[in-house]
Amino acid sequence: MLEIELAKELISRKSITPTDGGCLKFTADYLEKLGFQNEFMPFEDVDNIWCLYDNGGPLLFFLGHVDVVPTGPEKLWTHDPFAAVEDEKFIHGRGACDMKGGVAAFLAALKNTDLEKLKYSLAVLLTSDEEGPAKNGTKMVIKELVNRGQNFDFCIVGEPSSIENTADNIRVGRRGSVNIDLKILGKQGHSAYPDKVDNPIHKAAKLVDFLNSIKWDSGDEYFPATSLQVADIHGGLGTHNVVPGELNLKINIRHNPKTSYEKIQKTIVNYLEENKIKYEINFDSNAQPFYSNPNLLSDSVSEAVKDVMGTKPKISCSGGTSDGRFVAETDAEIVEIGPKFETIHKIDEKIEKKELNKLTKIYEQTLLNLNGKVKS
Ligand SMILES: [Zn+2]
Numbered sequence: 189m190l191e192i193e194l195a196k197e198l199i200s201r202k203s204i205t206p207t208d209g210g211c212l213k214f215t216a217d218y219l220e221k222l223g224f225q226n227e228f229m230p231f232e233d234v235d236n237i238w239c240l241y242d243n244g245g246p247l248l249f250f251l252g253h254v255d256v257v258p259t260g261p262e263k264l265w266t267h268d269p270f271a272a273v274e275d276e277k278f279i280h281g282r283g284a285c286d287m288k289g290g291v292a293a294f295l296a297a298l299k300n301t302d303l304e305k306l307k308y309s310l311a312v313l314l315t316s317d318e319e320g321p322a323k324n325g326t327k328m329v330i331k332e333l334v335n336r337g338q339n340f341d342f343c344i345v346g347e348p349s350s351i352e353n354t355a356d357n358i359r360v361g362r363r364g365s366v367n368i369d370l371k372i373l374g375k376q377g378h379s380a381y382p383d384k385v386d387n388p389i390h391k392a393a394k395l396v397d398f399l400n401s402i403k404w405d406s407g408d409e410y411f412p413a414t415s416l417q418v419a420d421i422h423g424g425l426g427t428h429n430v431v432p433g434e435l436n437l438k439i440n441i442r443h444n445p446k447t448s449y450e451k452i453q454k455t456i457v458n459y460l461e462e463n464k465i466k467y468e469i470n471f472d473s474n475a476q477p478f479y480s481n482p483n484l485l486s487d488s489v490s491e492a493v494k495d496v497m498g499t500k501p502k503i504s505c506s507g508g509t510s511d512g513r514f515v516a517e518t519d520a521e522i523v524e525i526g527p528k529f530e531t532i533h534k535i536d537e538k539i540e541k542k543e544l545n546k547l548t549k550i551y552e553q554t555l556l557n558l559n560g561k562v563k564s
Contacts, residue, residue: 190299191548192279192541194218194292199272199281203255206234206324208316211254211288215239215295215314222299224312229332231324234317238329241303241310246341246562248485248555249311249520250298251326251511252291253318256283257533264535277540284539286532290346293527293544297551306555308341308562318511326511330518340520342485342558344551345512348529354546355493359524360486361410361479361505362512366452366471368439372423373466376433388435389423391465396421398459399439404447410479410505411444444505449473475509478516484561485521485554492553493525496546501525525550 203209216226216237224239259269259282267273269282279289291314303310317325330340351357372395374388396418404414416439423435441452453471460467482503493501507529512522527547531537 189541189545191292191296191544192274194295195279195284195289195539195544196272196274198254198288198292199279199283200270201254202270203283203316204258205255205320206317208235208254212237212314212316215254215291215312218295219298219312223303229329231328234315234324236313236315236317236325236329238333239312243303243306243309245308247309247311247339248342248344248558249313249340250294251313251343251345251515252287252294252347253315253325253511254283254288254291255316255319256286256288257319260535266536269537274541277542278538279541279544280536280538282537284531284537285348285527285529286537287347287526289539289544290348290526290547293547294344294346294551296548297555300548300552301555306559308558315511322511327514330514334518340515340518343512343515343520343522344485344489344554345510345515345522345524346526347510347512347524348526348532349507349524350526350528352528353497354527354543355497355501355525355550356499357504357506358486358489358493358501359505359507359512360482360503360522362475362477362507362509363411363414363442363444363505364449364473364477365475365509366441366443366449366473368437368441368456368472369470370437370439371468372435372437373468374431374433374435377431379429379431385431387431389432391463392421392423392435392437394463395437395459395465399456402455404452405444407444408446410503411446411477412506414441414443414447416441442508443477445477445479449476475513478513478522479505480512480516480520480522483521485523485558488554488557488561489523489525489550491557492550495553496549
């Protein structure tokens with residue numbers, strides 16, 4: 189099966205962010221044979237490709253990344269993470285689900301489709317900078333293409349979206365993510381003299397309690413509620429008799445569009461000011477939330493899933509962040525549909541061969557369904 193061969197080819201090319209291990213050249217060569225025009229679009233140390241099949245009309249593009257996260261201790265893996273070992277049921281290896289499997293499936297779907305007959309143009313955008321800083325990948329390519337006047341109408345992101353069964357869940361948006369580094373300043377001294385010290389740990393205890401009690405919003409039909417986690421807390425000198433002079437916290441917030449970045453900043457700073465806490469704080473909005481109104485593409489995907497799997501997918505905006513957020517700045521309708529995310533980023537990542545096969549069929553059917561809906 190083509191999608192299985194493609195997945196193995198990609199997995200066996202070791203491509204830890206920001207390297208692509210030859211995956212991009214391999215894909216560009218493959219698409220060239222299908223009639224695509226390819227362009228390598230490097231930005232600093234990141235390579236990206238933009239491959240276009242121009243039929244005129246609106247544009248549907250597949251978005252993906254070929255970079256993978258590190259393996260962790262290789263000795264814990266059952267199979268060499270870059271050997272792309274295939275057994276009866278699975279293909280094993282780093283990136284099998286996130287997201288070389290999805291890329292393999294849409295590459296196969298493109299070959300299985302009579303592209304010439306479609307009323308719209310097709311493209312593939314692949315980066316090797318999704319799992320890292322995400323600064324010189326999709327973001328820059330989209331920016332450059334927008335500057336050139338390229339239109340974007342529909343975007344399929346092949347990121348893992350499925351929960352229990354293939355395509356049981358598709359996404360039309362994602363929550364944003366805010367990282368906060370907070371230092372609470374106090375006054376160091378001997379534990380025996382409470383009036384001579386200013387204990388930042390005691391202040392942090394109340395602060396954490398406050399942060400935990402905030403109800404930012406309750407989410408909506410598509411979005412889970414905004415949530416906050418204190419991910420790291422660090423203070424103290426490792427002794428009983430010294431009160432530390434400072435304490436550091438790392439906080440992460442996943443927010444939907446109902447709670448803005450500005451509101452998050454204001455809520456936390458207000459608390460610190462009102463409680464007369466001395467502090468240093470840095471907010472970093474590393475991903476803005478996005479939402480793409482379900483329309484022709486979402487309908488095409490839902491109908492394709494119904495055809496291939498027999499059930500309609502749930503439409504949601506769950507999960508972490510994705511490069512879809514950089515596409516949200518264009519007017520394109522975005523749908524994320526890919527394999528199950530159960531093993532992503534873990535030791536022994538793997539993808540079911542059956543799932544790859546179903547996913548390929550869903551992408552193929554989506555291309556046909558969309559053709560029935562767009563005006564050329
Ligand atoms: Zn991914």
